[in-house]
Amino acid sequence: MGGRPSHGVLAGYVAGNSWLHRAPLWAKFLGVVAAGAASFVLLDWRVSATALGVVLLAWLSAGLGWRRLAASARLLAPLCLVLGAFQWWQLGPATAARIVLNLALCFVAAGLLTATVPLRTLLDAVARLARPFRRLGANPERFALAIAIMLRSIPVIAGAFDEVGEAARARGLERDVRARTVPVVLSAVAYARRTGEALAARGLGDGDDDHA
């Protein structure tokens, strides 16, 4: 998994000075939480579609561009298709549409946060938010590091899907599910091992130190 990571919605920070870039971090956090809550609150697919329209407008007005959206749509499409088909079969088209739209809403809302806040600022914020958990024995810095690694891993693993897909096409195996998935799983495990080793080598996985 040495290739370039995917440029999807969660591909990381996009430098800029838009209203969304300047908006306070707490407001963006609140937006993501609200989008998550929407899955339970919005019960009409038309309302979900409107909410998705609003976050898409926010995305475009922040100058984040269509390319990232398109890359993410390509990645999300198979999941939405399977999920939507299953829900349609089980609960009908209106529920299927609502669930898929709410999923897309969460995804784009999370993308708005990661695209307009530098990762180091997110790290500081997560560490601050996790501070109360220190009383329960949790280390806020580890909390922040875990979130950072997770955010970093999403585009890398998505990039592995692209790479493996290309390799499968080159071998004429584009329809072979095994050829398209097994190498991604192996790459993801290797990536996790390398990242873990790199963190350990830098002492970032060690317990809190004197400065804590």
Place this chain on the structure above:
Amino acid sequence: MSRIELAGVRVAVPVEDQPERLILDGLSAVLTEQRVAVIGANGSGKSTLLRLLNGLIAPTAGTVTVDGLDTGRDGRAVRQRVGFVFTDPLSQLVMPTGREDVELSLRRRQRNRTERAAAAQAVLDRFALGPLADQSVYDLSGGERQLMALAAVLAVDPDVLVLDEPSTLLDLRNRELLRRSLAGLAQQIVFSTHDLELALDADRTLVVDRGRIAFDGAPADAVTFYRALCSAPSEAA
């Protein structure tokens, strides 16, 4: 300089339904020189030897100490003293940009965001990486990435720097850039390499062959020994 001591080190890994595989055996050495090179064929045990120095792996038998600190028992203290640079900098740079990665290294030392940013800038300036600091690490050349990884490790000012084949993925220009950067460092450096010119820059060179130190001495003699070793017909042939 620090005193790195390997005493009777053995590293073996279990293999299912087979006898364990021996990676290193009977390794003893005291390293106090500023530049120590480790050369050897692929699979000879170089990387394992280097990983022992930072406590990334523990010996199956024997001890490894850095200034008296046991790499197994005092792992955290050892890692604060010994920085490690991997062959592929992309394995090491865990943040999207170099600046964020250097700041990540500094998080434990500098909790204040402004002070941390200033400290990171100073490290980046030291390696003339300021203009590249906010670019995605994927947009950097191999040499720039390797320097960025080096900067992220040196940000916490380790006493010892361990580099595992740092020039393997670099072209000639970037190799020279890395070589000049390493030459200017005050730290004690232990590195493995297939680049025999780089090995000649060291004060002492170890030749590792099939898990053992086959030669330990002056770099020029070590390179001559290694060339002869590689020219000899292999036992497997």
